[in-house]
Amino acid sequence: MNKPITTADAQPNDLSQFWVPFTSNRDFKAAPRLLVSAEGMYYKSHDGRDILDGTAGLWCVNIGHRHPRVVEAMKAQIDTLEYAPPFQFGQPLAFELAQELSNITPEGMDRIFFTNSGSESVDTALKIALAYHRIRGEGTRTRLIGRERGYHGVGFGGISVGGIVYNRKFYGPLIPGVDHLPHTHNLEQQAFSRGQPEWGAHLADALEDLVTLHDPSTIAAVIVEPMAGSTGVLVPPKGYLQRLREITEKYGILLIFDEVITGFGRLGTSFAAEYFDVKPDLITMAKGLTSGYVPMGAVACRNEIYQAFMDESPAGIELFHGYTYSAHPMACAAAMATLQVYQEDGLFRNAAELSPYWEEAVHSLKGLPNVKDIRNIGIVAGIELASIDGAPGKRGMDATVKAYEAGLMVRVTGDILALSPPLILTKADIDKVIGMLGDVLKTLD
Numbered sequence: 001m002n003k004p005i006t007t008a009d010a011q012p013n014d015l016s017q018f019w020v021p022f023t024s025n026r027d028f029k030a031a032p033r034l035l036v037s038a039e040g041m042y043y044k045s046h047d048g049r050d051i052l053d054g055t056a057g058l059w060c061v062n063i064g065h066r067h068p069r070v071v072e073a074m075k076a077q078i079d080t081l082e083y084a085p086p087f088q089f090g091q092p093l094a095f096e097l098a099q100e101l102s103n104i105t106p107e108g109m110d111r112i113f114f115t116n117s118g119s120e121s122v123d124t125a126l127k128i129a130l131a132y133h134r135i136r137g138e139g140t141r142t143r144l145i146g147r148e149r150g151y152h153g154v155g156f157g158g159i160s161v162g163g164i165v166y167n168r169k170f171y172g173p174l175i176p177g178v179d180h181l182p183h184t185h186n187l188e189q190q191a192f193s194r195g196q197p198e199w200g201a202h203l204a205d206a207l208e209d210l211v212t213l214h215d216p217s218t219i220a221a222v223i224v225e226p227m228a229g230s231t232g233v234l235v236p237p238k239g240y241l242q243r244l245r246e247i248t249e250k251y252g253i254l255l256i257f258d259e260v261i262t263g264f265g266r267l268g269t270s271f272a273a274e275y276f277d278v279k280p281d282l283i284t285m286a287k288g289l290t291s292g293y294v295p296m297g298a299v300a301c302r303n304e305i306y307q308a309f310m311d312e313s314p315a316g317i318e319l320f321h322g323y324t325y326s327a328h329p330m331a332c333a334a335a336m337a338t339l340q341v342y343q344e345d346g347l348f349r350n351a352a353e354l355s356p357y358w359e360e361a362v363h364s365l366k367g368l369p370n371v372k373d374i375r376n377i378g379i380v381a382g383i384e385l386a387s388i389d390g391a392p393g394k395r396g397m398d399a400t401v402k403a404y405e406a407g408l409m410v411r412v413t414g415d416i417l418a419l420s421p422p423l424i425l426t427k428a429d430i431d432k433v434i435g436m437l438g439d440v441l442k443t444l445d
């Protein structure tokens with residue numbers, strides 16, 4: 001066996017066996033960035049450096065790293081019940097967690113289906129939408145509508161409704177009967193907006209055109225991220241989500257909010273639905289549900305949707321769908337403790353209270369070399385850099401690597417840097433994140 005990388009002076013193992021996801025394996029294995037431990041706002045790198053976590057891991061570690069209450073709850077759970085089958089059997093914590101979670105989902109959306117990831121939550125929500133129409137006798141509603149630049153994970157359902165070309169183009173025709181709304185990004189109209197851009201609500205009217213083209217009787221659901229994170233932080237224009245809700249309601253189309261990133265306090269509220277005051281029919285979530293301590297996702301749906309399955313399905317199983325690890329006991333224990341931490345430590349409030357300070361801080365980077373746009377909402381920021389001619393993505397990646405070398409973790413999509421630190425952050429942490437990133441931006445080619 002190769003020597004594990006656990007100490008500050010450890011030499012990297014043989015890195016060839018692990019196929020690293022969504023990463024240039026050739027670049028990464030030539031200069032790996034390995035994280036060996038973590039606490040609070042910081043990771044420790046394999047070469048012994050503190051790395052300030054500017055991204056809550058991958059938009060998930062909202063309560064910060066190794067929170068003792070969650071660690072304890074997980075230890076206690078493994079000593080009690082490590083696994084129970086979720087089909088035809090159950091375990092109490094699954095029901096208790098669904099109840100706890102329903103206390104923070106929008107009113108009337110308290111029926112919860114558990115999954116293991118955001119991608120599974122998206123596929124689950126799309127399947128619930130299709131099956132819902134069918135059991136009610138509207139089986140012609142099979143079309144799904146996503147949005148350009150949308151990211152809904154990597155399942156076939158998610159990449160079909162998703163709108164990021166590299167995530168789609170290698171994988172054949174995808175699922176049929178999918179169409180896309182235009183994305184909402186327009187630098188000419190929106191550059192350096194603070195919070196929601198003023199311009200762009202009318203882009204939701206494109207849904208009317210799709211309804212006219214396909215006929216409402218063929219459309220099952222529209223899925224959007226209320227704030228598109230992975231494509232580079234696209235904040236919805238004022239009035240846009242409201243307009244989508246009006247149109248979907250008018251034509252009996254289900255509206256799915258993919259809140260895998262925006263759920264659990266990222267915008268200072270439980271969910272973006274609350275922040276924007278728009279209630280969808282289904283909400284997908286994952287990441288912040290367990291703060292990333294163990295994989296878990298969920299779909300919350302309107303009670304009427306669940307009830308339709310109970311009322312209209314023939315006797316027996318109402319929804320032919322589920323995962324071996326749906327409501328896994330370890331995940332339930334982590335999620336229960338995480339929800340408690342959110343509440344007891346007031347983390348959503350902390351995010352809400354700090355968001356004006358965050359906004360000021362991130363916009364202070366305006367004017368630095370190559371900064372084309374800065375956008376923000378809640379405790380999220382996107383910093384769009386000018387691309388190097390003929391080498392799109394290079395400047396963004398260079399910034400990410402330099403930031404890491406300087407002790408800061410940022411996330412990159414093309415030439416857009418995203419920041420989304422843990423919600424335990426303080427003003428001093430914000431100053432550090434922005435100070436370090438500013439220094440990096442000044443040194444970029």
Ligand SMILES: Cc1ncc(COP(=O)(O)O)c(C=O)c1O
Nearest residue numbers: 117118119151152153258260261
């Ligand atoms: C909006 C959204 N949906 C779905 C996913 C996929 O989640 P996972 O990677 O857990 O499958 C992500 C991941 O970033 C996401 O941001």
